[in-house]
Amino acid sequence: MKALILVGGFGTRLRPLTLTLPKPLVEFGNRPMILHQVEALASAGVTDIVLAVNYRPDVMISVLQKYEEQYNVKITFSIETEPLGTAGPLKLAEKILGKDDSPFFVLNSDVICDYPFQNLADFHKSHGQEGTIVVTKVEEPSKYGVVVHQPNHPSRIDRFVEKPVEFVGNRINAGIYILNPSVLSRIELRPTSIEQETFPAICADGQLHSFDLEGFWMDVGQPKDFLTGTCLYLSSLAKKNSKLLTPASESYVHGGNVLIDPSAKIGKNCRIGPNVTIGPNVVIGDGVRLQRSVLLQGSRIKDHAWVKSTIVGWNSTVGKWARLENVTVLGDDVTIADEVYVNGGSVLPHKTIKANVDVPSIIM
């Protein structure tokens, strides 16, 4: 089987993290985002993966070569010379996606969930039509494009309603699809949208079905959602009694959902959790309080600091008695001085912050 991952551009919405690493390599739950997707695809029997990108950083090539060997998959970069939207990249990769009659997966690289590739493929095969899109239930459908089914049919999609004013349904496009190669002939090689052009056309022929996603779903393309997505992901691991999580029997674990790399060091009298990931070689001092936060590789939290709803970038240092909260994001190698308060600060790499950041702001 084949798959295409829509990576797109520079991931500016996830800056300052993406000033240092391309978005697919930013660690989510202590593993690069793209690795979650590659692994799930490989385990569903996918052998060919196309990354649709409009730039190709060298760092990504070397990392992905490693994954090719590790998961026994072929990973190809399909590089757009101009942005082709969400459908154009499929056409650009037609040679690979259309090389045989088997259907292919398409997924947005920002989407995190329990990828249901095997079940999705089985369902797609069972209805035998051109396309299946994964849908997820949301509480406020009025913010999204909502899927409306044909009357008296559980899965065949009738139409899409963008940001409905009146309730028409609560299932939205989750950004994961399985399509037959015949769909490629519906797409022209130009900037075009799969949601707005390709799907309505398949729909009109009665060839598009929906597949309900079980469990969590999140577009983690920006820091606030990255943190929310981390909470959902860790909760999902907890539900599965994953051995990846640090057991609640550890004295410092508070409220569960704590993922700590074995190489990290934790000081005395800390209270960590709920919803914290701690990356490799992170050093946590004594009396540190962490909750709802992501600590990336090599970062350091000094004694008695208090960190909530914050992403601490690679090799950054948070000083003693510092307090970080409200979606603060530290880029690579940032230093927060002792006793400093940061409220929603977005701090670019290599900066040292010595005075309070009282209101959410970007520190260049």
Added chain:
Amino acid sequence: MSNKALILVGGPSRGTRFRPLSLDLPKPLFEIAGHPLIWHPLTAVAKVPSIKEVYLIGYYEESIFAPYIREWSTEFPDLTIKYLREYTALGTAGGLYHFRDAIMKGNPSRLFVLNADVCCTFPLTEMLEIFEEKEAEAVLLGTRVGDDAARNFGCIVSDPKTSQVRHYVEKPESHISNMINCGVYLFSSSIFSLIRTAMENKAIRLASDPTLDPSDGDSSSVLRLEQDILGPLSDSRRFFLYETRGFWRQIKTAGSAVPANALYLQKAFQARSPEIAAPSASIVAPVFIHPTAQVDPTAKLGPNVSIGPRAIIGAGARVKESIVLEDAEIKHDACVLYSIIGWQSKVGAWARIEGTPMSVAEHSTTVIKNGVKVQSVSILSRDCKVGDEVRVWNCICLPDKELKRDVSNEIIM
């Protein structure tokens, strides 16, 4: 020649700007750098050998000061300390005049008059020297402040060569001078005849002013030193200025207790006072820790911190530029910066109580936040409780309140 000192302590209807801390304790007894406010001028007075008697003049009840006076009489055995209670507020000069017989008993040749709400080095000996050298009738302590601050105080114009005061005006609307009145005076006994003259002048003025109702309380016996006496005195040619070389701050608002605490602690540290805790990895000098307070060895204190009797500072707590009062408790890993933690108040684990740092030269104790004027320090008054991990920022919390959520730029009633 004998001299006396008079310390003006005010009364309960005064010092409202010191709320909420003056709701539970008269301002002159509020502890700064480990001692009640008026202890500081009292120690300065005790160092002048020619002063044998000190009177505290105010309109608080006698019982409030009685136990303190007993204690100070032991601490300063060469001083006789008395409290003179005014029954009506007669103004600073009116009060002095009312007690003229008691004050003049024993014929003291000079009188020091000190406002209790002043924080400074009280260079009384230097003032005496000027007084004698110039054969003065009065010497006034002055300090220089910035242009903006000056008009909130009494402004002095003096001859740069002779230090003779040429002009004095209280809180002028326009710029007069950067030299301001510190509220510390040295008078000859002729001050009482000056006050009497001022009273007579005021009586004449009141009688000839048809817009004034004599029953509205503004009688000729109500006289303030600054407004009614210093102005006329500046015409006398025997009124001199001594400019202090030390620090000076006014203690009006509760927030001003934090810089005053810092200044008195620095003074004690420079004087190598045994009361100041020895500097170490966890003590950034100067810090005062009451002998009955319990401070965990992993807590870090200072600079400019006073910890009151029986206060408890937990493991890994951080206290900087703050006053922690009697029986207060700061739990582990909490952080207290530029704040006052009131009597019996409790600060939860990982909580953060924070004010805004002010520059040393700043005489204001307010900052503008979101267009609103707020106190620069955070204050918890008596029996307040801050929950674990809660942040309190530039807030004033009245007694007996519990804070469970983050608050900023508010007064919590």
